[in-house]
Amino acid sequence: MNIDNKKVDVLVIGAGASGAAFTWKLAKSGMKVMCLEQGDWINPSTDYSTSSAGWEIHRQTDFNPNPNIRSLDVDYPINDIGSPIAPLMYNAVGGSTIHWSAHFPRLKPSDFRVKTLDNVADDWPLSYFDLEPYFDLNDKIMGVAGLNGDTAYPPKSPRQTPPVGLGKLGDKIVSGFDELGWHWWPSDSAINTVEYDGRPGCNNCGPCDLGCSIKAKSSTDVTYWPKALELGAELITNARVREITVDQSGKAKSAIYYDSKGEVKEQYASIIVLASNGVGTPRILLNSTSSKFPEGLANSSGLVGKNLMFHPYSIVTGLFDEDLEGHKGPTPLNIICSEFYETDPSRDFVRGYTYQVVRSLAPLATALSGHIPWGENHHATFKKRFNRTITFAVIGEDLPEIHNKVTIDPKLTDSFGIPSPKIEYELSENSRKMLDHGIGTATQVMKTAGAIEITHDPLKREAGWHLMGTAKMGANKDESVVNKYGQAHDVDNLFIIDGSIFVTAGAVNPTSTIQALALYIAEHIVSKSREFLGK
Amino acid sequence: MKTLSKNNADILGEMVDLLIPANKNLPAPSKINVVEHIDDALSNTPKMKRIFVEGLADINNKEFLSLPKMEQIALLTKYESSNGTFFSLLLRHTYNAYYTNPIVVAGIGMTGRPPQPLGYTLEKGNLTLLDKVIKKGQIWRNP
Missing domain, CATH: 3.30.410 (Cholesterol Oxidase; domain 2)
Known part of the structure; x- marks a missing residue:
């Protein structure tokens, strides 16, 4: 194993919607932050198909949103036989924002209070209004097309x-x-309709799901990442994380990953942050077993992987x-x-x-x-x-239900031998x-x-774009995996910032809320950096 | 052809022209290299190649090329239900090749070019109808 002794302050796993926003925020504060991404960079001007005659065929092959169909080297297979909805994702710098349709609604105030209002599921440990400044900041960095005055929301800051x-x-x-x-x-919508922040306005070509060659769509590879790298963040691509290790005291110590050549590497960090989506994050946690955590890391509640929510x-x-x-x-x-x-x-x-x-x-x-x-x-x-x-x-x-879950498939692995996830879900x-x-x-x-x-x-099968709930937030360590700051109850230097931590799903696309949460958690870590880093 | 024999290519050409018959604005698939496109796809996918070769051999045994057109159509209809894997692959790859051909894309009323880099002009639309929504007032639930 190649051990990289350059310990970093914060190690983020996943360079998608949440990982990008979080890394930018920490880099801006001056922390030494590194991100491991299992995919690679995509070059918008050369790698997307929409300028070629056969562009539509790419939906069936290398740009299919289902990793089981796409089957690229950077993907991992998912056993989804037990689910009427197929989980969808993309693995690259930018994550699933590469192939998303850029819907950018926020969850609404009532979504955070479903127990109080409707006596179902649980309230979130924070409110819409707690997140509001982070929604606004995120909108500014991403660039949002929209119209103020929607009567279905509290007033918002001006759309970009x-x-x-x-x-x-x-x-x-x-x-x-x-x-x-x-x-x-x-x-x-996270789409520039006119020029904004150095990126052009949309030319209305149509297929956002096949990637935006002119960078009008605000995937995080063209929004947060250039800014984060300029601030000194380090991004390692083709880094496929196998597990997170812990030290004798039970603190997260390092991430072990395979590089593009299949060589095993280990990266130490003071804080480890999972941003690998609602399927990928429980996969890593459940694959990270040890004598201290025989059922998977941060899983004393038994809730890692449970309560999987899609939006049906x-x-x-x-x-x-x-x-x-x-x-x-x-x-x-x-x-x-x-x-x-x-x-x-x-x-x-x-x-x-x-x-x-x-x-x-x-x-x-x-x-x-x-x-x-x-x-x-x-x-x-x-x-x-x-x-x-x-x-x-x-x-x-989709309300959380304990039997809807992500577990580790006993046989299926990716091309590097890392055990793959298995989905069980009932509507x-x-x-x-x-x-x-x-x-x-x-x-x-x-x-x-x-x-x-x-x-x-x-019920559309190829519609599992939104992966939520598999490491839920909450105040009680027996009933949740992380606290209101995404901090694992069991491992105080381990954080989760992706859709896994959603308590409930709302009925709108989650990306805007995922990113606002990531910025909120980043702000907390920055404010407590002395405590976390001991410096 | 990279994969198909001449006889199989001839059978395939006849089949794709029955799936999408030519009309006065749109060409027959065999005239715009749909068979070559499928042959190319088969050369990259061994599993699909096997399904096609077996399916075409079966069709050949029925002396497909010498059948009258109505009987050819009846045979394809039968294959649609009895040999669904082969037929659905045949149909998908025929459509793939046909509807990504610039001649066809122009023939159905589009510009015949891919979406980028030129894109399209889109009207802003009538947002005045939002007045009624605004008049109804707040619908979000304040917790």
Whole structure:
């Protein structure tokens, strides 16, 4: 083993949404911070496919969001046979922000108080308003397109750039919301719509999920990382962490990882921080067994890997009898409907859901949608569908349940022999009722807007983008893994900053909240640096 | 061809033209190198190559090329249900090649170029309809 004796103050594992924000904040404070990332850098101007004719095919291969399908060298396989939802992620500098659609809504104030308000799950040990300054700071660094005044949120600081355009398609669907008198708003997006912070405005090319070659989309490889590196942070790519070791007193001592050549290395640090997502983080903790922690690191509660939450998605698609120019503009239109977000006692489920609007499918995706027959009627059916569909992604709040979990698969490993995760997940009755309600209301909007045909997928399988809850926050060490500062109850120099620590999921995309939490935790560590570092 | 024999390439050409028949605006797949595209994909994927070679051999045994068009279509319809793995791979790779071809992309009403670097012009849209939402006032729940 190659032991690197240059001990660092803080070692972060994972260079995605949370790891990037956290590393920047610590580097800014002058701490010596290093980040290990198992993927590599992507060069936006040469590595993305959207300037080539075959760009859509990359969704099936090297840019598929499912690591089991993508199967790149930097990925690890996941046993997801026991889950109706497939976990999705990307491994690179920037993490899953590389392939995300840049939805950037915040969780709402009620999301942090579900026990008090609705007597379900647990309250978070902190509030929306505790996080508010960090939401604002994060928005400033990431660059957020949006429109102030959304009635579904407390007032926010000014958005950095104007909202993503609605286009003809947006105007069409908004007419449905308007007639019903339901809430809709141009939701926050981490996309520059005009030049901001040295990056250009979006040119509305469409497929954000295949990476943004012009850097208008605010993936963290083009936002936080250049700033963090300039401040002196060190980033080691192709570093695949096997385990975290502890010393005799039970403190985290080092991370053992494989470099790109498969050589085992060990990196010491005063503080170790996990930022490897809601599946990757419990995987590392459960793989880090020792005599002091035989059930996995920081797992005296037995809750590491438990309470896995996705956001279950139902998909509702309306077909219209006019060309909506649905290929123009970011595919995620970023209209959000929060009409059904909060609990309503007259419904047969607690908590709520949103839906987001998605523009029409691109040509190949249209052909492969399952709606276009082969043979004589192929072209006529294609013509009636292409550029004429609008889709709602109904996103339900998934409540934590102990049987939904990440464990270590007894057989499956990655190419370096590191044991892989196994997912077991069942959709709850509450979530099913919620999604069914969402399918009903989404269908109403489609009809009102003039859809001539409406279809739906009750539970989208390839939709496990949001990985949460597997190392939850809380005040009680028997009922949670980390405290309100992401600090492990069992190991006081070990922190977790990704979606694992979410107590509940809310019903919106989590990235903005994950990053705000990471900045909040970083601020705490900086304020206590003497205590943690002994200097 | 990298992988397919001439006979298999001929069968495949006939098949893809039945899956996506030409019309006055859009070409037959065999005329825009869809067969070559599939052959190229097969050369990189041994498992898929095996499925195709076995599937095409089976089709060949039915003397596919000499069948009348309606019988060819009936045979493909039968394959769709009886040999789903082969058929779904055939359909996906036919669509992959066809709908990423600039001639086809232009023929369906787009510009025939990929999304970048030029992108598209997008209208801002009508945000005045938000007035009704604003008039309804706060809907977030203050805990």
